[in-house]
Amino acid sequence: MYRFRFHGRGGQGIKTASRIFGTAAFLEGFNAQDFPMYGPERRGAPVAAYVRISREPIVSRGYINNPDVVIVGDETLLFDPIADPLRGFGGGVLFVNTPSTPRIELDGHVVTLDITGLALEYIGRTSAISAGVGAVASKIAGFTKSNTLDAVAMELEEIGVPGELIDKNLKLAEVSYDSVPSFDLESLPSIERSDFVDMGVVQVRLDDGYIGVATIANLGNTAIRKTGNWRILKPIIDMDKCTGCKICFAYCPDVSIYMGDDGKAHINYDYCKGCLICSSVCPFKAITMVREVKTL
Amino acid sequence: MLTGNAAAAWGARVSDIDYVAAYPITPQSEIVELLSKWVASGELKAKFVEYESEHSMIAGAGAASLAGARAFTATSSQGLAYGFENLFAVSGWRAPMVMVNVSRGLGMPMTLQVDNTDVFSARDTGWLQLHAETCQEILDFIILAYRWGEDERILLPVIVNMDGFFLSFTREPVYIPSQEEVADFLPPYEPPHGIAFSPEELAYAPTIILGHSYSYFRYQMHLAALKAKEVFYEIAREFGERFGRYYGPIEKYMLDDADIAIVSMNSFTSILKGAVKRLREEGYRVGVLKINMFRPFPNEEVADALSGVEGVAVFDLNLSTGAGGIIYPELLRSIYHMESRPRVVLDFVGGLGGKELTYGEIRFMVRKVVEAMRGEAEPTPYPYLLFTEEDVQRLAADMEIAGKKWGGF
Ligand code: SF4
Ligand code: SF4
Numbered sequence: 001m002y003r004f005r006f007h008g009r010g011g012q013g014i015k016t017a018s019r020i021f022g023t024a025a026f027l028e029g030f031n032a033q034d035f036p037m038y039g040p041e042r043r044g045a046p047v048a049a050y051v052r053i054s055r056e057p058i059v060s061r062g063y064i065n066n067p068d069v070v071i072v073g074d075e076t077l078l079f080d081p082i083a084d085p086l087r088g089f090g091g092g093v094l095f096v097n098t099p100s101t102p103r104i105e106l107d108g109h110v111v112t113l114d115i116t117g118l119a120l121e122y123i124g125r126t127s128a129i130s131a132g133v134g135a136v137a138s139k140i141a142g143f144t145k146s147n148t149l150d151a152v153a154m155e156l157e158e159i160g161v162p163g164e165l166i167d168k169n170l171k172l173a174e175v176s177y178d179s180v181p182s183f184d185l186e187s188l189p190s191i192e193r194s195d196f197v198d199m200g201v202v203q204v205r206l207d208d209g210y211i212g213v214a215t216i217a218n219l220g221n222t223a224i225r226k227t228g229n230w231r232i233l234k235p236i237i238d239m240d241k242c243t244g245c246k247i248c249f250a251y252c253p254d255v256s257i258y259m260g261d262d263g264k265a266h267i268n269y270d271y272c273k274g275c276l277i278c279s280s281v282c283p284f285k286a287i288t289m290v291r292e293v294k295t296l
Numbered sequence: 297m298l299t300g301n302a303a304a305a306w307g308a309r310v311s312d313i314d315y316v317a318a319y320p321i322t323p324q325s326e327i328v329e330l331l332s333k334w335v336a337s338g339e340l341k342a343k344f345v346e347y348e349s350e351h352s353m354i355a356g357a358g359a360a361s362l363a364g365a366r367a368f369t370a371t372s373s374q375g376l377a378y379g380f381e382n383l384f385a386v387s388g389w390r391a392p393m394v395m396v397n398v399s400r401g402l403g404m405p406m407t408l409q410v411d412n413t414d415v416f417s418a419r420d421t422g423w424l425q426l427h428a429e430t431c432q433e434i435l436d437f438i439i440l441a442y443r444w445g446e447d448e449r450i451l452l453p454v455i456v457n458m459d460g461f462f463l464s465f466t467r468e469p470v471y472i473p474s475q476e477e478v479a480d481f482l483p484p485y486e487p488p489h490g491i492a493f494s495p496e497e498l499a500y501a502p503t504i505i506l507g508h509s510y511s512y513f514r515y516q517m518h519l520a521a522l523k524a525k526e527v528f529y530e531i532a533r534e535f536g537e538r539f540g541r542y543y544g545p546i547e548k549y550m551l552d553d554a555d556i557a558i559v560s561m562n563s564f565t566s567i568l569k570g571a572v573k574r575l576r577e578e579g580y581r582v583g584v585l586k587i588n589m590f591r592p593f594p595n596e597e598v599a600d601a602l603s604g605v606e607g608v609a610v611f612d613l614n615l616s617t618g619a620g621g622i623i624y625p626e627l628l629r630s631i632y633h634m635e636s637r638p639r640v641v642l643d644f645v646g647g648l649g650g651k652e653l654t655y656g657e658i659r660f661m662v663r664k665v666v667e668a669m670r671g672e673a674e675p676t677p678y679p680y681l682l683f684t685e686e687d688v689q690r691l692a693a694d695m696e697i698a699g700k701k702w703g704g705f
Contacts, residue, residue: 019297022467026297034297035466039408059573061566062462063652196574196655199684202705211700214405218699 001054001195002185003064004137007085008073009230011043013130016155017073018049020134024143024151025053033058044230044273046083053141065197068092068190069140069183073115073133076229078102088197090190093140093183097129099293108190111140113179115172116232120291122172123165126232131156131169132176142182149173227254231274234292237265241286248278248287298470300463301326303431304370304396304456306470307438309340310478311394314365314485316344317357321375322408323460324398328370350379354395358386358453361393364487366442368393372460373400373414380418386453387422387517392445392485393453394438395423399562400460401649409650410459412562412614416590416622422517424454424524425590429565431468433588434458436541439473443482443531450524451488452517457590459613461650462563473539481538521592528589545594548601550576551583556665557602557638558658559585559627560611564647568611571658580662587623598630599637607640607665612679613647620679621645640668640675646682657682 004021008014015036022034036049050064065088075098077083086094091108099114115132119125131152138148152173156166206212244263256272257265265286267278279287298306304327308316316335318328334340343365347353350371361367371379376397386393397418401411415425426441428434434456441454458464505513525545536542549569551557560568565586575582585601587594602608612621619625624643631637644661647653664680667673688705695702 019467023297026469031469032297033466033468035462037461058468059566060570061466061563065652065654195570198659199654199656199686201657201660201680202683202685202688204681204683205705207702211695211702216698218697 004051005067006049016130017133021137027147092190131173135173135177233289303435305330307435315360315367317369323464324372350375354379354382361391370396372398383421390451459563545589547586549584554583595630609661643679
């Protein structure tokens with residue numbers, strides 16, 4: 001059995017990418033099982049998906065702790081403590097969607113490709129990376145290009161993507177497929193490891209009532225998570241054009257715009273998620289969005 | 297490749313349902329979304345009604361069934377609870393509709409993930425219950441459920457349960473039989489006592505009755521539910537002959553030569569089956585008993601499967617607070633009158649809220665049973681919670697964010 005784990009952010013298409021890969025595996029004649037995991041969070045929160053493929057029937061289910069291949073759809077998640085994409089990585093293949101070369105020391109193969117850049121080029125959208133990510137996983141597994149592209153078309157059709165957009169996605173998938181190497185999965189050292197992790201069981205004791213109820217008592221607890229790191233496009237305010245009309249301030253859904261002493265709008269990039277709303281509502285066209293490249 | 301939800305929708309579609317009563321709730325919504333798409337496109341000739349709540353939805357589907365339609369609905373957790381009162385109404389009407397429950401914990405604390413306490417709370421409502429481990433089982437159980445509930449000897453509604461996320465959003469290869477193949481097995485529903493197409497004029501009204509009548513009618517439902525097990529064998533055999541997949545009230549996995557049995561239901565059984573192979577490599581002679589049918593409860597089958605087994609670990613993905621797991625007492629009832637029943641039966645509550653079930657926890661269950669068998673540990677009627685060192689670390693982090701002064705364990 002080969003275990004693939006996908007990481008990304010809500011809205012990025014990671015679940016679809018995992019399904020493209022699952023379907024491609026099925027078309028290749030594997031038994032496949034794919035399973036996305038996400039909570040009630042909004043766009044941008046970390047999500048993961050797990051795909052098992054095997055020539056034998058799959059007698060397993062749920063989370064994958066010992067992945068052979070890890071696919072990271074968003075570079076900023078690489079060291080995120082909640083997403084923790086490197087958890088259990090055991091010398092297989094790590095793929096990261098990034099324009100830069102991540103500085104990480106680890107046993108195993110590291111593959112990178114700027115799928116977001118390619119998505120901007122071929123589709124014109126930063127969020128539409130599922131076809132690229134799915135195709136990359138498919139290539140890493142050594143699946144044929146035709147099965148890969150068939151899987152992309154099937155899965156995008158399934159979620160109601162219109163025809164001409166599917167064609168653009170197929171182009172993105174093909175370029176992505178051609179840009180990464182494939183691996184002999186059987187030779188990866190991680191294959192030796194079992195699906196199981198061994199963890200000690202502890203005895204849970206009775207705590208005081210005020211502790212044992214699921215409430216949050218801490219003010220300002222989001223300070224711990226600087227949600228601005230999932231931004232792909234960054235809003236930049238041209239201070240010469242800004243009249244201080246406060247329209248962007250009122251519209252920003254993340255309360256990331258504040259009015260400065262200079263009477264003009266300023267952005268708190270720790271929490272700005274790059275949603276483009278401010279730039280689209282500014283009547284003076286004072287806000288431009290630029291691609292932000294984070295170095296890892 | 298179908299998700300559990302898509303398998304449920306396909307199960308309803310090939311069963312040629314006439315009526316869909318819908319109300320959305322995560323993780324079930326995909327089922328009724330697919331059905332509404334097919335009704336709109338004409339691929340499924342059924343009436344689709346979106347209700348304003350699960351309470352009306354269940355009543356509406358039951359009424360449609362009573363009027364002679366093959367009715368379908370689906371819900372989960374809070375939705376099931378909201379419609380709960382009408383579960384009794386529909387079973388009391390003896391209306392054989394089918395409802396899929398996508399199991400999810402009931403808030404508070406709020407979760408979208410699995411906890412079978414929701415579906416087990418419907419245990420006493422008069423509905424029959426089948427619980428699926430795989431996406432294929434979901435589809436097959438829906439077809440079986442219609443044939444089963446509609447049988448004139450039974451006439452009871454059926455819940456087909458699947459676990460949220462672990463099945464509802466998991467895709468696996470699923471064989472979809474054609475509508476024609478299914479139609480041969482499951483002919484159109486001809487309600488034997490339907491009120492809509494009766495040749496004679498009839499009145500139909502619910503009544504308020506005295507104890508003797510109440511006792512009689514309630515007990516009739518009980519007898520019909522008991523009879524349902526026998527009828528299930530009949531129809532499951534025919535289903536197997538036609539489709540090549542055989543189902544029973546229980547399934548045994550590597551149990552024949554086992555000293556220790558892990559008893560389980562639903563999707564986590566796959567994880568346990570995988571672990572059993574490895575436990576055997578470590579020298580534990582262990583197998584899995586999966587219970588597919590929760591109502592009627594297959595007492596004889598469970599007792600038979602556990603004869604010759606010395607120790608039993610019950611895996612309960614649910615919790616009746618103040619007592620323990622819900623499968624545990626059901627199982628004890630099955631085995632109490634056995635001549636040589638298993639000496640040790642322990643209860644383990646795990647996987648709550650979709651919490652991962654790790655190998656360490658599975659081995660913990662087996663070891664505890666072995667210790668009790670050797671007299672090294674006290675047998676206890678209370679459950680052990682499967683909770684790992686890593687869970688403690690993650691909880692500690694959450695507690696810190698929440699601002700709770702928590703000292704750990
Ligand atoms: S909407 Fe434009 S002009 Fe108005 S405050 Fe914002 S940036 Fe300045
Ligand atoms: S892009 Fe603009 S509107 Fe959106 S979060 Fe950032 S500052 Fe707010």
